[in-house]
Amino acid sequence: MPLADRHQISTAPRKKSNVLIVDDHPIVRQGIAQLINREDDMRVCCEAGDADQALEEIAKCDSCCNTDIALVDMSLPGISGLELVKTLRSRFPEIQILVISTHDESLYAERALRAGAKGYIMKQEATAKVLIAIRHILSGEVYLSEKMRSKILQRIIDNRFETPSSPVSHLSDKEIDVLRLIGKGLRTSEIAAELSRSVKTVEAHRANLKEKLGLKNATELVRFAVQWVESES
Structure with missing residues (x-):
């Protein structure tokens, strides 16, 4: 060349x-x-x-x-x-x-x-x-x-999935989004607006969160969410 x-x-x-x-x-x-x-x-x-x-x-x-x-x-x-x-x-x-x-x-x-x-x-x-x-x-x-x-x-080697140590690992992506916003202090209507979802849908996610996380009421859910968001920051 x-x-x-x-x-x-x-x-x-x-x-x-x-x-x-x-x-x-x-x-x-x-x-x-x-x-x-x-x-x-x-x-x-x-x-x-x-x-x-x-x-x-x-x-x-x-x-x-x-x-x-x-x-x-x-x-x-x-x-x-x-x-x-x-x-x-x-x-x-x-x-x-x-x-x-x-x-x-x-x-x-x-x-x-x-x-x-x-x-x-x-x-x-x-x-x-x-x-x-x-x-x-x-x-x-x-x-x-x-x-x-x-x-x-x-x-892959074990040919199995280990049980996640954190209960948050069991949540869906949408539920994690809702949990994060609850932890940031947003109300249900504000979460619905933030995620472009209906209030009814967010309320359903909140109910699922309480059930999956073993929480008794909304107060426990808010406390858990705040602590989780703080641990993530």
Whole structure:
């Protein structure tokens, strides 16, 4: 090959992967964006503070470039991060998803994977691991912490699912959303508005929560929810 041709190949611009960041904290978005935009192989194409804005930004981005991967915070106002993952997987199956969260991975990581995410990373280690996680996922792999990978592999080896130690592990995704909002002090009508559900549906979730968690009344449910939210923060 002539030297000129080799020089052309070596200096050709490298295609960058487009990253969407969905987090309701602007400072967090800014920090992750700065980290990503320093790299030669990826760039932040758009940002969003909630699920609705994320879907709008994807539509805008796709008019000029395709979003390759979405970084989604688990705790979003309105529609939860987990519900957004399901929506993205259904409407935009070509977009890979990495969940970044403060919530305990032993409870949420498998839920995120079942919802359609390809990876889960704790915010405490995001600075050190987010670029590694993004590259793993874009190359077709799944990214989890060593601890979580070992846990899942052990279940496969044992050919069984261990009984979760926390009663919250038995709850559905919707019930966890309701429990989280109860713990944040929201009333039933406010929860219904936040989740875009009817008051009757939220009341049904509250009844299921009391039954599954072995709680006698609304007071015990609120106390449990507050303590659980505090332990997650």
